[in-house]
Amino acid sequence: METHGQVVDRLRSAFRSGVTVPEQFRRAQLTRLMSMLKDNEQQIVNALHKDLAKPKFEAVLSEIDIVINELHHAIANFKSWMQPEYVSKNLATKLDECFVKREPLGVVLIIGAWNYPLQLLILPMVGAIAAGNCVVIKPSEVSAATDSLIAELIPKYLSQDCFAVVSGGAEDTKALLQNRFDHIFYTGSQTVARSILQAASVHLTPVTLELGGKCPCFIYGGVNIRAAARRLAWAKFFNAGQSCVAPDYVLCLPATRDALLPALREALEEFYGKEPQTCPDLSRIVSPRHWRRLMELLKKSSGKVVVGGESNEEDKYIAPTVVVDMSEDDALMEEEIFGPILPILTIESLEKGIDFINRKEKPLALYVFSDESSVVNTVLEKTSSGGFCSNDGIVHMTLPGLPFGGVGASGWGSYHGRWGFETFSHRRACMLRGWALERLNGLRYPPYSDDKLGWLRWTTSPKSSCSLM
Amino acid sequence: MSREQLVVQRARKSFQTGNTKPLEFRVHQLRSLQRFVSDRRRDIAEAVKRDLGKSEHGTELFETLGLEGEISLAIEKLAEWAAPRPVEKNLLTISDEVYVQPEPLGVVLIIGAWNYPWAVTLQPLVGAIAAGNAAVIKPSEVSSHSAKVMEELLPQYLDKDLYPVVTGGVSETQELLKQRFDHVFYTGSSTVGKLVMEAAARHLTPVTLELGGKSPCFIDRNCDITVACRRITWGKFVNCGQTCIAPDYILCEPSIQSRVVEEIKKRIKEFYTDNPKTFEDYGRIINQRHFQRVMALMEGSTVAVGGDSDESQCYIAPTVLRDVTRDSKVMKEEIFGPLLPIITVSGVDEAIQFINEREKPLVVYVFSNNNKLIKRVIAETSSGALLANDCLVHFTVSALPFGGVGNSGMGCYHGRHSFDQLSHLRSCLIKQLKMEGVNSMRYPPHTAKKLGWARFFLLKQVNVCRLQRMALLAVMAGLAAFVVQRFLLRG
Numbered sequence: 001m002e003t004h005g006q007v008v009d010r011l012r013s014a015f016r017s018g019v020t021v022p023e024q025f026r027r028a029q030l031t032r033l034m035s036m037l038k039d040n041e042q043q044i045v046n047a048l049h050k051d052l053a054k055p056k057f058e059a060v061l062s063e064i065d066i067v068i069n070e071l072h073h074a075i076a077n078f079k080s081w082m083q084p085e086y087v088s089k090n091l092a093t094k095l096d097e098c099f100v101k102r103e104p105l106g107v108v109l110i111i112g113a114w115n116y117p118l119q120l121l122i123l124p125m126v127g128a129i130a131a132g133n134c135v136v137i138k139p140s141e142v143s144a145a146t147d148s149l150i151a152e153l154i155p156k157y158l159s160q161d162c163f164a165v166v167s168g169g170a171e172d173t174k175a176l177l178q179n180r181f182d183h184i185f186y187t188g189s190q191t192v193a194r195s196i197l198q199a200a201s202v203h204l205t206p207v208t209l210e211l212g213g214k215c216p217c218f219i220y221g222g223v224n225i226r227a228a229a230r231r232l233a234w235a236k237f238f239n240a241g242q243s244c245v246a247p248d249y250v251l252c253l254p255a256t257r258d259a260l261l262p263a264l265r266e267a268l269e270e271f272y273g274k275e276p277q278t279c280p281d282l283s284r285i286v287s288p289r290h291w292r293r294l295m296e297l298l299k300k301s302s303g304k305v306v307v308g309g310e311s312n313e314e315d316k317y318i319a320p321t322v323v324v325d326m327s328e329d330d331a332l333m334e335e336e337i338f339g340p341i342l343p344i345l346t347i348e349s350l351e352k353g354i355d356f357i358n359r360k361e362k363p364l365a366l367y368v369f370s371d372e373s374s375v376v377n378t379v380l381e382k383t384s385s386g387g388f389c390s391n392d393g394i395v396h397m398t399l400p401g402l403p404f405g406g407v408g409a410s411g412w413g414s415y416h417g418r419w420g421f422e423t424f425s426h427r428r429a430c431m432l433r434g435w436a437l438e439r440l441n442g443l444r445y446p447p448y449s450d451d452k453l454g455w456l457r458w459t460t461s462p463k464s465s466c467s468l469m
Numbered sequence: 470m471s472r473e474q475l476v477v478q479r480a481r482k483s484f485q486t487g488n489t490k491p492l493e494f495r496v497h498q499l500r501s502l503q504r505f506v507s508d509r510r511r512d513i514a515e516a517v518k519r520d521l522g523k524s525e526h527g528t529e530l531f532e533t534l535g536l537e538g539e540i541s542l543a544i545e546k547l548a549e550w551a552a553p554r555p556v557e558k559n560l561l562t563i564s565d566e567v568y569v570q571p572e573p574l575g576v577v578l579i580i581g582a583w584n585y586p587w588a589v590t591l592q593p594l595v596g597a598i599a600a601g602n603a604a605v606i607k608p609s610e611v612s613s614h615s616a617k618v619m620e621e622l623l624p625q626y627l628d629k630d631l632y633p634v635v636t637g638g639v640s641e642t643q644e645l646l647k648q649r650f651d652h653v654f655y656t657g658s659s660t661v662g663k664l665v666m667e668a669a670a671r672h673l674t675p676v677t678l679e680l681g682g683k684s685p686c687f688i689d690r691n692c693d694i695t696v697a698c699r700r701i702t703w704g705k706f707v708n709c710g711q712t713c714i715a716p717d718y719i720l721c722e723p724s725i726q727s728r729v730v731e732e733i734k735k736r737i738k739e740f741y742t743d744n745p746k747t748f749e750d751y752g753r754i755i756n757q758r759h760f761q762r763v764m765a766l767m768e769g770s771t772v773a774v775g776g777d778s779d780e781s782q783c784y785i786a787p788t789v790l791r792d793v794t795r796d797s798k799v800m801k802e803e804i805f806g807p808l809l810p811i812i813t814v815s816g817v818d819e820a821i822q823f824i825n826e827r828e829k830p831l832v833v834y835v836f837s838n839n840n841k842l843i844k845r846v847i848a849e850t851s852s853g854a855l856l857a858n859d860c861l862v863h864f865t866v867s868a869l870p871f872g873g874v875g876n877s878g879m880g881c882y883h884g885r886h887s888f889d890q891l892s893h894l895r896s897c898l899i900k901q902l903k904m905e906g907v908n909s910m911r912y913p914p915h916t917a918k919k920l921g922w923a924r925f926f927l928l929k930q931v932n933v934c935r936l937q938r939m940a941l942l943a944v945m946a947g948l949a950a951f952v953v954q955r956f957l958l959r960g
Contacts, residue, residue, distance in 0.1 A: 057920055061920075087866065089868070204875065234911065282913075385895065391901055391902045392900045396896055407893040409673055428854060431854070431862065433859040444530065448750050449526065453534075457534060
C-alpha cells in the first residue's frame with residue numbers, strides 16, 4: 001500500500017513529465033470521466049441511496065447530471081480557455097507581444113463532503129483536469145458507500161499515474177495535508193477549514209474553501225405566497241435540508257408567516273404525501289451523529305413546531321419540520337442547521353431584517369422571495385453573500401456561467417465552468433519584446449533627466465494606447 | 470484596547486455606514502490620492518533619498534510614475550469595472566437576470582515593503598479604494614522615512630477613518646494581524662508570507678501574497694548580446710538590485726560568459742560612471758543588516774566586475790560574479806542586492822532543468838533571437854511572469870496580472886486585477902415568481918417522465934447570444950411550459 005507521500009511523489013513525477021499538459025490528454029481524461037458517470041449510473045444511485053437514502057431523482061439531477069453538464073461545458077470550451085489572452089498595451093510596448101497564459105499548477109488536492117459526495121468531489125475535479133493538473137481526491141468517509149465506489153471506479157477510468165483516490169478519516173486527512181500540494185480545494189466546515197489553511201500556509205499553498213453558514217431567506221412585500229412556498233419547500237427539503245445552499249431560515253412579517261404556513265403545509269403534502277416517512281422521495285440524515293445533533297437543536301429550541309416534528313432514530317428520519325415563535329438567539333438560530341428543520345423568524349421591518357443578517361457572518365447564499373423588485377434590490381444592495389437568488393432557491397448554482405463560492409466565513413474562491421478552470425490555473429503574464437527600438441529604451445537608462453522622464457511619462461501612460469500606431 | 474484594535478474598529482464602523490459604496494465617493498478619494506502624489510512629490514523624493522539613496526528622478530521613474538498611471542486608470546475605468554457582469558444562461562433562466570456583481574469586501578490590510586515603499590504600498594491601495602473597501606495601511610518600518618511621511622501626510626488627503634496609516638515594527642504588525650480583516654495584502658519575503666497566511670487563517674481571511682525568489686535570466690548564444698546586457702544591467706542595478714523582479718542570476722553558455730561580463734562592465738560605466746559611489750543615480754542598500762547580508766553572499770565566488778563597498782554608506786558597487794557554482798552562498802537565497810552571479814550551463818536544456826529544480830520564481834527572463842526557444846522556455850517552466858528580451862517592464866503594463874505562483878506568491882494585481890482581487894464577485898440570479906408551472910417537473914412526487922423532462926431542461930447549457938436562437942428558445946420554453954402544465958401535472 002502506498003503512503004500518501006509516495007502517492008504525491010508519483011503524481012508529481014507524472015506532472016513534471018508534462019503528460020497532463022497537452023489538450024488531447026485532458027480531453028481524453030474528461031471523456032473517460034463522463035463515461036464513468038454514464039456507465040455506472042445505477043451503481044452511483046445505489047451508493048447514494050445507501051449513504052443518504054437519496055431518491056433516484058435527486059441523485060440523477062444533483063449528483064450525476066450536474067457533473068455531466070460540467071463535463072460537456074468543459075470539453076466544449078477548455079481549448080479556448082487554454083489559449084493565450086492578448087492584452088492591451090501602452091505606447092512603449094505597442095510592438096511587443098503581451099499575453100496571459102493559463103498554466104497548470106501541478107498536483108492539486110480536492111477534499112469532498114458527504115452531503116453531495118459525488119458532485120462536490122468530481123465537479124471540481126473537472127476544472128482541475130481541464131486546467132492540466134494531476135489530482136488527488138479525498139472523498140468524505142462519512143458517505144462511506146460513495147467513498148468506496150469512487151475509490152473503485154476512478155482507477156478504472158482515469159490515468160493512475162496522474163489521478164489518485166485517497167480514503168480515510170480525520171487522522172488520515174491530517175497526515176495527507178503534511179504533503180505539499182500546489183492547490184487545496186476543500187468543501188466542508190469552517191473549523192476544519194482553519195486547520196487546512198494552517199497546513200497550507202506551511203507550503204504557501206493557495207486554497208479554495210467552500211464552506212457554509214446560515215443562508216437567510218426573506219419573504220417580504222407583495223408575493224405570490226403559493227409559488228414562494230413551493231420553491232422554498234423544494235429548496236429546503238431537497239436532500240433533507242443537507243445542502244450548503246439550502247435556505248436555512250425564513251425572515252418575514254407575522255402576517256406573511258400566517259399566510260406562509262398553510263401554503264407550506266399544502267406544498268409539503270403534495271411533495272411527500274401525508275406520511276413523509278413512507279415517501280421514497282425524501283432523503284434521510286447521513287449519520288446517527290447528525291440525527292442526534294438535529295434532534296438536540298429541536299429540543300433546545302424554545303420555538304413551537306407547527307409542521308412535522310416526527311422522527312425515527314433507527315431510520316435516521318426527521319420529518320420536514322417548521323418551527324415558529326422563537327427569538328433571535330434561539331438554539332436554531334446559532335449554527336447552520338443542515339437538516340429538514342425550517343425556523344420562521346418574524347421581523348418588524350425589512351431594515352430590521354437586513355440589520356439582523358448583517359450582524360451575522362456572510363452566508364453562502366441569500367434568498368429573497370418578493371414580487372416587488374424594490375424589495376429585492378434593497379436586500380441585494382445592503383447585504384453581502386457568496387451568491388444571491390431571488391424567488392427561488394439553490395438553482396443559481398446550476399449555471400456554469402456563475403462563480404460558485406462564498407465570502408468571509410462562507411468561503412474563499414469559487415468554481416463551476418470557467419471559474420473552476422481558472423481556480424486550478426496560474427495566469428502567467430508573458431511579454432515578448434523585440435530587439436528594435438533600443439533607442440526608445442534609452443529614455444529609461446541613467447543618467448536620468450527631466451527631459452527623458454517627460455517622454456517616458458507619455459509613452460507609458462495607459463491612455464497613450466491610441467490610434468497613433 | 471490596543472491602538473491597532475481601535476484603528477481597525479473605526480475603519481470597520483465607517484465602512485459599515487455604506488459611504489464607500491457610491492462610485493463618486495471612491496473617485497473622490499482616488500483624485501485626492503492623485504493630488505497627494507503630485508503635491509507631495511518633493512516630500513516623497515526626500516524620504517526615498519534618505520531611505521535608499523535614490524535620486525529624485527529615480528523615485529519618479531520607479532515609484533510615482535506607475536502609481537499615477539494606476540490611479541488615472543482606476544478613475545477612468547471604475548464605472549466599467551464596478552458594473553454588473555452578465556453571464557450565459559440556460560433554457561429555464563432565459564427570462565431571468567443572471568450576472569456577477571462586484572462588491573467590496575470590507576476592511577483590507579495592506580502591508581507594504583521597503584524596497585519601493587510608495588509603489589508597493591499605495592498601488593494595492595488604489596485597488597482597495599476602487600473596489601469600495603476601507604484599508605489599513607502598514608508601511609514597512611525598514612524604510613522609516615517614507616513610513617513617517619506617509620503617516621503624517623496621507624491623512625491630510627484621504628479619509629482618516631477609512632484609510633488609516635499604522636506605523637510600527639514587528640510587534641505592531643503582529644498585533645494588527647490578530648485583528649479580523651476581510652483581506653490581507655502582503656508584499657515581502659516568503660518566510661514572513663507564511664506567517665501572514667497563518668495569522669490570517671485564524672479568521673479565515675483570504676490573502677494576496679506578493680513574495681520573491683531568485684528570478685533566473687537565461688542568455689541564449691543567439692541574441693544581440695550587447696543590447697541584452699544593456700537591458701539586464703539596467704534591470705539588475707536599478708534600486709541597487711533591491712527589486713523583487715530583478716534578474717537575480719544569469720545562466721549562459723561558457724563560450725559567451727566573458728563577452729557578457731565585458732558588456733555588463735561597459736554598461737555599468739555608461740549608466741553609473743567610473744565611480745558609482747559618487748553618482749547621484751546609483752542607490753544604496755537599505756540598512757546595515759542587509760548590507761552585511763549581501764556582502765556575505767559574495768564569499769567563495771570570483772568577482773569579475775566591481776566588488777568594492779563602503780559600510781558607512783551602505784554602498785556596494787555594481788558587481789558581477791563569474792563561474793559561480795550551484796552550491797555557492799550567493800545561490801542559496803534571493804540576493805536582493807547589486808551582485809549579479811553568472812552560472813554556466815551547456816544550453817537551454819540545462820537551463821530549463823536548472824530553473825525547474827528550484828522554487829517557482831516571480832519572473833523568468835530569457836534573451837534570445839529564437840522565438841521557438843522562447844516558446845519552449847514558456848512551455849517548460851513556470852513562474853509568476855515571463856519576460857523575453859528585457860527586464861522589469863512587464864510591471865508597467867496594467868493589463869498584465871502582476872503576481873507570483875508557488876513560493877513566489879498567490880493572487881495578483883495591477884489595473885483591473887487590483888479591483889477584482891479586492892472585490893467579492895457575487896453571483897446573482899434574479900427570478901420572478903411567474904411560470905411556476907414549469908417548476909413542477911422538479912418537485913416530488915418524482916416520476917420517470919418528470920425526470921426525463923427535468924434532465925433535458927434543467928441542466929443543458931445554452932448560449933443565448935444570437936437573436937434568432939433567443940426567439941427559438943423562447944418559443945421552446947413556452948412550449949415546454951405548456952407541455953408541462955398540460956401533461957405532466959396530470960400525473
